[in-house]
Amino acid sequence: MILSKILKNGFLILAACLVLTACATKKEVTTAPEISGQIQGDTYTGDDTVKYLADGVPDRVFFATNESILTTASRETLRAQAAWMRKNSNINVVVEGHADERGTREYNLALGERRANSAKDYLMTYGISSDRISILSYGKERPVDAGSTPLAWSKNRRSVTVKAN
Amino acid sequence: MKKNLIILFLLIIFPFKAFALIEVDITRGNLNPLPLAVSPLSIDDKSKTSFKKILKKENIGSEISIIVENNLRTSGLFNPLSKDAFLQAPDIANLKPRFEDWNLIKAQALITGKVTYVNEKLRVEFRLWDILAAKEMMALAFTTVPSNWRRVGHIISDKVYERLTGEKGYFDTRIIYVAEEGPKTQRKKRLAIMDQDGANNKFLTLGNELVLTPRFNPASQMVTYLSYFKNLPRVYLLDIETGTQEVVGDFPGMTFAPRFSPDGKKIIMSFAKDGKSDIYTMDLENRLVEKITNHPSIDTSPSYSPNGKYIAFNSDRSGYQQIYIMKSDGSDVRRISFGNGIYGTPVWSPRGDLIAFTKLHKGNFYIGVMRTDGKGERLLTENYYQEAPSWSPNGRVLIFYRETKTNAKGEGFSAKLWSIDLTGYNERLVETQTDASDPSWSSLLSN
Numbered sequence: 142m143i144l145s146k147i148l149k150n151g152f153l154i155l156a157a158c159l160v161l162t163a164c165a166t167k168k169e170v171t172t173a174p175e176i177s178g179q180i181q182g183d184t185y186t187g188d189d190t191v192k193y194l195a196d197g198v199p200d201r202v203f204f205a206t207n208e209s210i211l212t213t214a215s216r217e218t219l220r221a222q223a224a225w226m227r228k229n230s231n232i233n234v235v236v237e238g239h240a241d242e243r244g245t246r247e248y249n250l251a252l253g254e255r256r257a258n259s260a261k262d263y264l265m266t267y268g269i270s271s272d273r274i275s276i277l278s279y280g281k282e283r284p285v286d287a288g289s290t291p292l293a294w295s296k297n298r299r300s301v302t303v304k305a306n
Numbered sequence: 307m308k309k310n311l312i313i314l315f316l317l318i319i320f321p322f323k324a325f326a327l328i329e330v331d332i333t334r335g336n337l338n339p340l341p342l343a344v345s346p347l348s349i350d351d352k353s354k355t356s357f358k359k360i361l362k363k364e365n366i367g368s369e370i371s372i373i374v375e376n377n378l379r380t381s382g383l384f385n386p387l388s389k390d391a392f393l394q395a396p397d398i399a400n401l402k403p404r405f406e407d408w409n410l411i412k413a414q415a416l417i418t419g420k421v422t423y424v425n426e427k428l429r430v431e432f433r434l435w436d437i438l439a440a441k442e443m444m445a446l447a448f449t450t451v452p453s454n455w456r457r458v459g460h461i462i463s464d465k466v467y468e469r470l471t472g473e474k475g476y477f478d479t480r481i482i483y484v485a486e487e488g489p490k491t492q493r494k495k496r497l498a499i500m501d502q503d504g505a506n507n508k509f510l511t512l513g514n515e516l517v518l519t520p521r522f523n524p525a526s527q528m529v530t531y532l533s534y535f536k537n538l539p540r541v542y543l544l545d546i547e548t549g550t551q552e553v554v555g556d557f558p559g560m561t562f563a564p565r566f567s568p569d570g571k572k573i574i575m576s577f578a579k580d581g582k583s584d585i586y587t588m589d590l591e592n593r594l595v596e597k598i599t600n601h602p603s604i605d606t607s608p609s610y611s612p613n614g615k616y617i618a619f620n621s622d623r624s625g626y627q628q629i630y631i632m633k634s635d636g637s638d639v640r641r642i643s644f645g646n647g648i649y650g651t652p653v654w655s656p657r658g659d660l661i662a663f664t665k666l667h668k669g670n671f672y673i674g675v676m677r678t679d680g681k682g683e684r685l686l687t688e689n690y691y692q693e694a695p696s697w698s699p700n701g702r703v704l705i706f707y708r709e710t711k712t713n714a715k716g717e718g719f720s721a722k723l724w725s726i727d728l729t730g731y732n733e734r735l736v737e738t739q740t741d742a743s744d745p746s747w748s749s750l751l752s753n
Contacts, residue, residue, distance in 0.1 A: 207622075207626070209581065242709070243666065243669075243691070244627075244650070244666070245650035245651050245664050245694070246518060246519065247562060247606045247620070248604065248606055248607070248620060248627055250532075250539070250563070250606075251562075251604040251606050252604065254559075254560055254581065255581040255604065258580055259581060262581075277560075278539065278578065287491050287712055287719060288716040289690070289711040289716075290714075293716065
């Protein structure tokens, strides 16, 4: 068949394409320039989208790209949430984990779960029983900001503690 | 639906000697599509009137030929010529074409045929002619219920494609996908199914709960997908024929990223717990659940090799998402993606030799293919966001979805299905009634 001949030619062209694309740095994270104090490193530090479970108890924490590590500010927020939950022992919560739109759907579902668990673990460290906290990952399905900018993505990488009852 | 499958092949006449006369090179894409003429299928007045009554179509012969023409054009391998230039009437051409006439308009192949109404059935015969060699290449006839007329067009397309390229076609197939509507922050998503050419679109869920990633069973018309029913994200099984749904397995947490094994007897998926996601299978007959990976990382997007012996999957155990391969029992895990960037959604080609993937590199998303040892990476298309390739059953075409970048106000979001040839040519928008994502291509409905 002529097929195999053309196949070979096709591969040659593609090999050429590969050479052209195969020169780049390792780093894949799109780091944003710091936007007037709203992003630090890669993590959102503003309060545009934040709601409050009670006075002084923010409902959400933010994450860096691909990360589920809690920042100092996040830990402070979660300690406030834990204190509030201890005071309101009848309240259970759902921690919803979210990712930004710059990842594949399935991986983001897993990443959202990992972020929500990160917050859950911290709440548990501060004395909240695990049966009061359930986890729900939305992956990238429920962004709060519809934008396609690093700032919008940083607001969407979050876990949100929501009253379950 | 079952009755639609009853298509009788009445006679199959192949030419005595199949010289490879015309041959279409399928590796070249649309650079040089083969010019061919699809003559409207001829129809006698009595049959025409009967079909008009049943199907509300003025001339079912022309309608079927239009389906064939569209299919062949969309493949990028054929260039169906304008019917205005045809000199010979459809009925006469079907008996014996005047090859000089067709040669004159530069057609290299000709499709003719005849439609008749026989015992309340639709009977279609068609012939494929080699114009240069002045020979009949193929003649086929089938009888089916009239409502199946579109499928007849697809089956003819598949037969022509197979005869001219030497590979099975992919036209008598369906696509299941997620139909999307509403603002980006609050998308309403429904399962939907359509013929490969966009016809017969049907919504399978109402949109009350979020649904994602439907995938066909390669061996039947079953579908597995992720539903947020009662806010519990779980893998479900759906029978398209009966509409019955059931949860797959009894997991104390989110199950996602489902796919069938090649024999359709197992579902492979991820189960997320305590911040880690592992790969599991469930046997659909005895309901036995098996844990395949056990690693603190995220292991997801599993896809079996067509012989069922291997599984490709996505893991971030190296720090970032990469593609790995293991034996189907979870042993012998090997990373295969080593290019620049991060890699996801590996999908094993039905031919077994390639793995399609999504790649993120320097802020752009690519659909590409690599060999199963990770070598020979080829990137087929680059865009702001695109992912989730699914193979046509013959392994020649990939369908995937693409999302647009929004403007400064967060407006202008859309999600659409696109297809591209394995060669990287013939990239096409696949039209859908609503926005669409997560496409999955069925196997051939008839064989």
